[in-house]
Amino acid sequence: MAMTRVRPRATMSLFKPRSRPHGVPVQSAAPDTSVIDWAAYIDGHRVCTGSVADAVRLVRDGRLDAPDEGSAGFVWVGLHEPSAAELTDLAEVFGLHPLAVEDAVHAHQRPKLERYDDVNFFVMKTVGYVAREPDQAEVVETGEIMVFCGTDFVVTVRHGAHGELGSVRRTLERLPGRLALGPTAVLHAIADRVVDGYVSVADAVQEDIDEVEEAVFSPERTDEARRIYRLKREVIQLKRAVGPLAGPLRHLAGRRFVPDDIKEYLRDVEDHLTRVREQVESYDELLNPILQAHMTQVTVADNQDMRRISAWGALFMVPTAIAGIYGMNFDKMPELRWDYGYPAVLSVIALSCLALYRGFRRNGWL
Template sequence: MALFRPLARPLRGSAAPAVPPPRSSAVTDWAAYIDGQRVDTETVADAVRLVRDGELTDNDGGMGFVWVGLHEPDAAELERLAPVFGLHPLAVEDAVHAHQRPKLERYDDVQFLVMKTVGYAERGGDDGDLVETGEIMIFCGHDFVVTVRHGPHGDLDAVRRRLEADPARLALGPTAVLHAIADHVVDAYMSVAEAVADDIDRVEEAVFSPERSDEARRIYRLKREVIQLKRAVGPLAGPLRSLAGRRFVPPEIKEYLRDVEDHLTRVREQVESYDELLNPILHAHMTQVTVADNRDMRRISAWGAILMLPTAVTGIYGMNFDNMPALHTEWGYMAVLAVIAVMCLTLYRGFRRNGWL
């Protein structure tokens, strides 16, 4: 495996050129961080040995850790990293197969955090925008962070660059990365929640507008999006609260984690209000559809009654009996037409007065 070649002497400092991971690898980026400064190495194993051997920290006593990022790795690749960082097999299995609920678990000295990621996907046609979900699994130890990402959302490149621009924050250790990722994920929740709120406002305007439209499909799609958000946002509150109370988290990071938890609470309340709002909108729309259908049925029934009257009269005179009123008179035909016209007009005015036409 190219990630585990023999140690090559790294260059220290953020200005060192990054070594791109192999194209066939799920590893998207890796680096050692010494006193908040990025140190690029040729392999992940080099970065681990650099941090644990203390080659660059002997003089200043600084803190170092390794951050490895992966995107949808297979079992073999993650199992090769597991012994390097001491990852538990159960956590490795969860990270490979994904589809986990948000949770925080401890395996010996390694914290394993699972978070759902969300994104708004542009779709053409009637489907419009849809909420898509993914996952981020984080293995956090005292000198390493391994992030495993599933799905197209939650890219961590921007998070890494932002942290690298703040060496003082990175110098706090792996928990600084943990907070930055959690903050990034919750910020995405807020953005998607705002987008869903805009969709709900548009649907609400359409439902209560004078123009008649069928919004049932859009309402059900929005309810599905809200359910996706609830599954991502709701279960994360407990893990974040537990994480903020762990002893291995520095006090400075605990304050930031509590702020992230506060943002998550606001998003959770917003999403719950969306669900409560969509139910009456759906009921109002179905009521409008029922009222419109009843109005159409009344109109059809009224016209049917009007058309049935001349049909009945002409049917009677079509029986061809000899002794029928006005059958053999010159004015009989016009009299019957006049009676039919008067009766139809009377029915029409009655239906109009009652609101059926």
């Protein structure tokens, strides 16, 4: 497939070059730009350039001319939360569709795979399990990674604090044979890193569920209802990120532009995604009985408290009733003039209370 030629005017205005020491392989973004890193890759090896425009010109107008075999190189541009103006500049050079550019700027998209002419637009959710103030409770935070994948370029747009791709780039650069397969190798590496993030967060949530389960069934009385409900909310958040990615990833593995070697890796990523999706879906099956068991324990504990209160109330009712009867101040009442009446009444009260106490203890009320 013939390469699209660079539009000179757009290319010249695309992110002005920055001076850096000779021989430094990794570019650092300027404070006023969202570009994290960029490079041209020729036969799997990185070629550093002074600007994104230079990298594009190198790949499209340089010494690469293999029309029968396709492009021998590509450009990889990584951005973090870019502005509309920055993505518009890239769109002019790489031919990105305006609808996809709008999605990449505003984010908040479901995982999906869309094709615009020769450019594939892949959206993935990233997740992280972080502690929040004031109680340091861990919650699932999500971000997004959008990938524009063309025949000779990859543009990655990241939103949120999670899903850092610098390590992905460094890992791939140590595998020139994989990078030589083209932009789809980058697409696979990003999908693999995202799914690995799902696995890490799912394992962390599993540990919290195990802790809650242990606390619920421990002999100590604890109130775990709030924590269980929080975990159920985080599981729902995790399911919203993991579940919708299955369809786009399966379709990606079946696309014709993906080399067979990369399809094998994508199927492996899909298998990992299936396992973590089933793992996350099973969390509801774990949390529901844990919550039911906890509520049952709370109900049983409340009933025990009520029985204990009722038992002590019955014990106090006996002396109260006897004292009330002999406190009515009638002249003709039995044993009012008896010398041993007072100790006899006290003995009756004590024996009655003792009999009730032993009965309640035998039945487990006290």
